[in-house]
Amino acid sequence: MTHIYRWNRQGRKGQPCRVTARGKMNSIRVEFADGYVMITSGNAIRKFNPKGESTCHPQP
Known part of the structure; x- marks a missing residue:
């Protein structure tokens, strides 16, 4: 898992996930x-x- 889900949608806030596709208009x-x-x-x-x-x- 390469990312963390930040929004509180469908009880998934803070859970690790991975991006499997990217679409237009910033949808994933x-x-x-x-x-x-x-x-x-x-x-x-x-x-x-x-x-x-x-x-x-x-940080520098």
């Missing part, structure tokens, strides 16, 4: 570990970072 297809699949916005996910470092603002 994500799959969760239990096999559940949904189409959602690309804004709903963030890259998973196991070290806990921020991926948005890297």
